[in-house]
Amino acid sequence: MSEEEFRNGPVVVGVDGSPSATEAVCWAAALAARRNLPLRIVHGFSYTHGFYGGDLPVSTEVYAALEEDGRRLLSAAGERARGLEPGLTVETDMPTQPAIPLLVHESQYASVVVLGTSGRGGFAGMLVGSTAVSVVAHARCPVVVVRGRADGGAVPVEGPVVVGVDGSGVSRDAVGVAFREASLREVPLVAVHAGLDVEYDPAPAAAEPDEQRILSEGLAGRQEQYPDVHVERVVVADRPRHQLLEWSARAQLVVVGSRGRGGFRGMLLGSTSQALIHHAQCPVMVVRYRERAD
Numbered sequence: 001m002s003e004e005e006f007r008n009g010p011v012v013v014g015v016d017g018s019p020s021a022t023e024a025v026c027w028a029a030a031l032a033a034r035r036n037l038p039l040r041i042v043h044g045f046s047y048t049h050g051f052y053g054g055d056l057p058v059s060t061e062v063y064a065a066l067e068e069d070g071r072r073l074l075s076a077a078g079e080r081a082r083g084l085e086p087g088l089t090v091e092t093d094m095p096t097q098p099a100i101p102l103l104v105h106e107s108q109y110a111s112v113v114v115l116g117t118s119g120r121g122g123f124a125g126m127l128v129g130s131t132a133v134s135v136v137a138h139a140r141c142p143v144v145v146v147r148g149r150a151d152g153g154a155v156p157v158e159g160p161v162v163v164g165v166d167g168s169g170v171s172r173d174a175v176g177v178a179f180r181e182a183s184l185r186e187v188p189l190v191a192v193h194a195g196l197d198v199e200y201d202p203a204p205a206a207a208e209p210d211e212q213r214i215l216s217e218g219l220a221g222r223q224e225q226y227p228d229v230h231v232e233r234v235v236v237a238d239r240p241r242h243q244l245l246e247w248s249a250r251a252q253l254v255v256v257g258s259r260g261r262g263g264f265r266g267m268l269l270g271s272t273s274q275a276l277i278h279h280a281q282c283p284v285m286v287v288r289y290r291e292r293a294d
Contacts, residue, residue: 013115074092179222
């Protein structure tokens with residue numbers, strides 16, 4: 001399913017009470033308001049939360065307290081979103097399901113899933129949590145991992161939208177999403193094609209005219225669709241992850257496909273998207289193909 005077909009679902013954001021999840025709620029609320037879509041805030045609550053070790057259940061009182069804690073953080077997240085974006089339609093839900101399968105399930109119906117970099121259960125020093133990595137790898141809609149600048153500052157809201165272009169099918173979908181985001185934000189779009197985009201091919205990069213052609217074909221038709229978006233075209237002989245990480249220090253959003261034309265067949269995530277969700281200095285949107293339901 002192309003990017004044209006997953007526009008109308010809600011913006012879904014996962015929360016767990018961590019500071020990064022709070023940042024994700026704020027970012028998701030702004031995105032939902034900008035797209036004129038409802039915001040759905042979810043918290044995964046599994047019965048496994050009520051066990052210590054393998055077979056030692058906690059008391060009913062403790063389990064009830066954990067459940068109440070989940071409802072409180074959902075309520076707080078909903079209030080925060082409504083306070084930031086008055087008039088926004090906000091829904092909260094706490095299915096009895098672990099976070100990863102819950103969010104992957106939600107991705108079947110969402111326009112986008114938004115996550116923080118790490119949850120309150122993560123190890124100190126982790127660059128990105130296991131939930132974010134797993135959801136990005138398995139979701140059926142675009143996923144945003146909300147990241148901030150390297151200096152620990154706030155999540156950026158200024159700068160261009162940057163998109164990686166490599167000629168693959170999912171890259172074309174990413175370009176469409178990036179154009180739309182740039183148009184809605186009224187900012188320029190930087191389209192980056194790095195000539196050394198076949199990560200495991202030792203052959204030299206293609207000639208410059210070929211690289212320009214790949215970029216032009218990747219952008220074909222989009223400028224006419226979004227005439228208000230100013231596009232800066234960047235063609236370099238470099239690895240895409242290097243270039244996109246550099247651009248992330250100046251961007252407010254980087255958009256990439258989940259796996260480019262240089263990845264191994266069957267890979268869920270390419271090296272570029274993995275590098276960005278771990279090291280970028282702005283929110284990263286990873287666009288995946290969405291399969292049609294039978």
